[in-house]
Amino acid sequence: MDHFSEKRYPVNAKDYKLYEEVGEGVSATVHRALCIPLNEIIAIKVLDLEKCNIDLDGIRREVQTMTLIDHPNVLRAHCSFPAGQSLWVVMPYMAGGSCLHIMKSAHSDGFDEPVIATLLREVLKALVYLHAQGHIHRDVKAGNILIDSNGAVKLADFGVSACMFDTGDRQRSRNTFVGTPCWMAPEVMQQLHGYDFKADIWSFGITALELAHGHAPFSKYPPMKVLLMTLQNAPPGLDYERDKKFSKSFKEMVATCLVKDPKKRPTSEKLLKHHFFKQARSSDYLARTILDGLGPLGERFRMLKAKEADLLVQNKGLYGDKEHLSQQEYIRGISAWNFNLEDLKSQAALIQDDNGVTNAQDQNVSWKQRDQHDEVRLSAEGYPRSNNSIAAPRQEDELSDLHDLESSLASFPIKPLQALKGCFDTGEDDESAVSPTGKSARSDSELQLVAKPSAVDQDTGKYGSENFRQTSSISRQAIPEQKRFLSGSIIPDSAFSSKKGAGDGDRDVLLSKYQSERNYSGPLSFRQRRETNNISSGDDTLEGSVVQRKGRFKVTSADLSPKGPSNCIFNPANGGSASHTSPNLTAAAILPSLQCILQQNAVQREEIIRLIKFVEQTSGKPGEASDITNNELLQLPPASARERELQSQVIQLQQSIVGIVEELQKQKMKNAQLEKQLNALPNNE
Numbered sequence: 281m282d283h284f285s286e287k288r289y290p291v292n293a294k295d296y297k298l299y300e301e302v303g304e305g306v307s308a309t310v311h312r313a314l315c316i317p318l319n320e321i322i323a324i325k326v327l328d329l330e331k332c333n334i335d336l337d338g339i340r341r342e343v344q345t346m347t348l349i350d351h352p353n354v355l356r357a358h359c360s361f362p363a364g365q366s367l368w369v370v371m372p373y374m375a376g377g378s379c380l381h382i383m384k385s386a387h388s389d390g391f392d393e394p395v396i397a398t399l400l401r402e403v404l405k406a407l408v409y410l411h412a413q414g415h416i417h418r419d420v421k422a423g424n425i426l427i428d429s430n431g432a433v434k435l436a437d438f439g440v441s442a443c444m445f446d447t448g449d450r451q452r453s454r455n456t457f458v459g460t461p462c463w464m465a466p467e468v469m470q471q472l473h474g475y476d477f478k479a480d481i482w483s484f485g486i487t488a489l490e491l492a493h494g495h496a497p498f499s500k501y502p503p504m505k506v507l508l509m510t511l512q513n514a515p516p517g518l519d520y521e522r523d524k525k526f527s528k529s530f531k532e533m534v535a536t537c538l539v540k541d542p543k544k545r546p547t548s549e550k551l552l553k554h555h556f557f558k559q560a561r562s563s564d565y566l567a568r569t570i571l572d573g574l575g576p577l578g579e580r581f582r583m584l585k586a587k588e589a590d591l592l593v594q595n596k597g598l599y600g601d602k603e604h605l606s607q608q609e610y611i612r613g614i615s616a617w618n619f620n621l622e623d624l625k626s627q628a629a630l631i632q633d634d635n636g637v638t639n640a641q642d643q644n645v646s647w648k649q650r651d652q653h654d655e656v657r658l659s660a661e662g663y664p665r666s667n668n669s670i671a672a673p674r675q676e677d678e679l680s681d682l683h684d685l686e687s688s689l690a691s692f693p694i695k696p697l698q699a700l701k702g703c704f705d706t707g708e709d710d711e712s713a714v715s716p717t718g719k720s721a722r723s724d725s726e727l728q729l730v731a732k733p734s735a736v737d738q739d740t741g742k743y744g745s746e747n748f749r750q751t752s753s754i755s756r757q758a759i760p761e762q763k764r765f766l767s768g769s770i771i772p773d774s775a776f777s778s779k780k781g782a783g784d785g786d787r788d789v790l791l792s793k794y795q796s797e798r799n800y801s802g803p804l805s806f807r808q809r810r811e812t813n814n815i816s817s818g819d820d821t822l823e824g825s826v827v828q829r830k831g832r833f834k835v836t837s838a839d840l841s842p843k844g845p846s847n848c849i850f851n852p853a854n855g856g857s858a859s860h861t862s863p864n865l866t867a868a869a870i871l872p873s874l875q876c877i878l879q880q881n882a883v884q885r886e887e888i889i890r891l892i893k894f895v896e897q898t899s900g901k902p903g904e905a906s907d908i909t910n911n912e913l914l915q916l917p918p919a920s921a922r923e924r925e926l927q928s929q930v931i932q933l934q935q936s937i938v939g940i941v942e943e944l945q946k947q948k949m950k951n952a953q954l955e956k957q958l959n960a961l962p963n964n965e
């Protein structure tokens with residue numbers, strides 16, 4: 281192909297001259313640069329390897345992918361080499377910048393339809409190529425659609441791409457999604473059955489909305505909320521009323537991409553034939569319509585950064601206005617948010633959603649229903665339908681309803697706790713979240729040579745079995761109101777210990793198996809199996825753990841996929857002992873409850889110790905008996921690292937309280953003496 285450069289790009293930093301910065305991502309800065317020997321302007325992506333948490337595997341993948349691909353719509357790396365503490369990736373300079381930057385500079389409300397059709401057709405061609413090559417891009421968004429000075433469109437950023445035909449470690453990483461939550465497909469968030477190239481089709485649909493409105497749906501929300509909304513709401517879409525300026529075919533095209541069941545989404549190849557793309561025009565047209573009048577990329581980037589910094593200063597003044605901060609992260613094209621559930625809870629009460637256009641055409645809208653016992657539960661089918669009007673606007677009032685959000689969170693059986701663990705333990709690597717072993721229950725499990733965490737054995741109730749199933753039917757009573765949002769997993773790490781399992785298989789065997797079976801994934805197959813197994817709970821719960829890392833979100837599969845019926849239930853009434861009778865509550869339901877109880881215990885213990893201390897102090901000298909109690913309490917073996925941490929905090933607090941009390945007594949004595957002296961004064965005079 282003529283675009284395939286035969287030129288030899290030097291692999292030495294001294295052969296390049298770095299000019300201004302033209303872009304900034306999660307892991308890199310991008311500069312315009314000159315390749316001196318070739319006298320050619322290129323772009324250099326500078327990845328700082330010294331930065332903490334840098335994902336070397338991701339970088340290696342990106343560079344590998346970028347150098348091997350060969351398609352006019354995919355940004356290809358010329359070469360890469362280490363330069364000091366950094367890795368430099370040399371690539372063609374895309375003078376127009378990204379669609380996100382163009383929108384932010386000159387089209388804040390989005391592009392016109394012919395422009396969108398033109399851009400998306402080029403992106404889709406890139407996806408057809410990548411999918412045929414076995415790649416899932418995994419980060420399709422306007423920020424990764426680059427345009428050169430002639431209006432040529434290229435899909436960039438393979439930092440998180442994955443090969444569908446990978447084996448071993450790389451295959452495992454396909455069950456670890458790193459991406460930006462607004463564009464993330466529901467099945468990627470859920471991680472029930474892994475995912476395939478259809479995840480890119482969802483992101484493509486979200487990108488279409490982004491190009492139409494100037495921002496992605498839910499972009500103003502913090503990531504955890506985006507996850508909730510994506511899983512629980514009807515898919516977003518173009519609204520017939522609000523989006524009058526867009527054609528029916530555009531609306532339909534978006535709706536076909538944004539279907540929750542990945543099996544029902546078209547392949548990229550099929551989508552390319554959609555009549556919406558008939559209106560796509562040439563690259564010249566793009567250059568004329570969206571590049572004309574724009575200043576140099578570096579200048580635009582500098583202005584955007586300054587604007588962003590201004591906004592940040594303004595918003596910092598508005599204490600707690602996290603909605604704006606979230607917007608800012610969006611402006612930067614990333615979705616960093618140091619979230620926690622308490623945060624979410626308060627934000628849920630504050631934020632009114634006006635982004636609530638949903639695609640009610642979707643048949644698989646996940647919806648929660650609460651029965652009269654206030655139990656959070658999906659219907660038996662788990663996929664109740666929304667109303668039938670196409671893309672009718674839906675007021676997502678439940679999102680401003682705090683109680684509903686609590687319900688939503690309560691319906692996440694396990695992983696939100698781990699998600700929060702991710703908040704507190706940002707250095708945690710995905711390998712620790714994904715225990716590498718075992719097979720999933722589905723027939724194409726060879727594609728998911730992934731973690732099977734040790735779980736609660738159905739029969740013994742002990743950890744260590746693979747017989748683990750997922751359910752969202754958790755009694756809210758089992759999760760005390762006050763403590764439902766406590767964060768951090770306090771299950772001992774050993775409970776999730778991983779064992780090395782299936783190793784690398786033969787690539788060809790895997791490939792052929794995959795090709796025949798890859799279409800059988802997705803929530804529907806789970807639904808069918810669930811029905812077969814007569815399970816009462818629904819799914820659509822967040823099954824993977826969510827780990828925030830450098831602005832990106834990583835949903836790692838804990839692979840607690842259903843595997844055979846479980847009879848183990850949690851009974852809060854008898855103190856949480858497991859019984860083996862009801863098919864409704866399963867082993868997976870026990871874990872969150874146990875976590876809550878354990879956490880509660882830690883907190884209660886802390887309270888008790890404080891009370892003892894308080895009683896000791898108010899009743900004078902500490903008694904012998906209370907000393908024993910106190911010591912005994914402190915000598916109890918801590919159940920987890922979290923508990924140990926809490927315990928040491930308690931001890932520290934106690935010590936400081938003792939110090940403060942002593943100080944107080946001293947001051948009191950001094951005070952008494954001074955008073956005495958004062959009282960004596962008038963008498964003397």
Ligand SMILES: Nc1ncnc2c1ncn2[C@@H]1O[C@H](COP(=O)(O)OP(=O)(O)OP(=O)(O)O)[C@@H](O)[C@H]1O
Pocket residue numbers: 302303304305306307308309310323325355371372373374375377378381419423424426436437439613614
């Ligand atoms: N070849 C290029 N020419 C011009 N601008 C570029 C080029 N590559 C990237 N950019 C700009 O730099 C920005 C960041 O680059 P890139 O997306 O590769 O970094 P990243 O760290 O992988 O970002 P993220 O993870 O947020 O997607 C892009 O959004 C784009 O605006």
